[in-house]
Amino acid sequence: MTNDKPVLEVYQTGELTVVGFGGQEILDQIDLTGCRSEVVALVEKHKCKILAFDMTGVKLVPSGMLGLLTSIRNLGVEVQIYNPSHDVNEVLEITRLNTIMSVHFIDVHAKKDGEATR
DSSP: OOOOOOOOEEEOOOEEEEEEEOOSSBBBTHHHHHHHHHHHHHHHHHSSEEEEEEEETBBBBOOOHHHHHHHGGTTEEEEEEEEHHHHHHHHHHHHTTGGGGEEEEOOTTOOOTTTTOO
């Protein structure tokens, strides 16, 4: 039985394409082949130059996924990681993957302009 459900949740497309994992905490059940196919299709269809991965909520990333993130660079695409957990960020630092893909932290709970403060 095959699962036709997309692996990635696409938030934005274009030269900057933003994807996430739909709030999954542990990515151990990710179909890496399907994920790679989705990434390649997104890059080709939208002429993507930067692929940003929203890792908000992700607590564990398998080594195969790290390899996939690294291999995306072979498509001529810059990879950016947003909001990795402490543990995921530590793995990126130990493996030095943070030297070939940029890591960013954004406060997703920050108040929006015009929002009342108490």
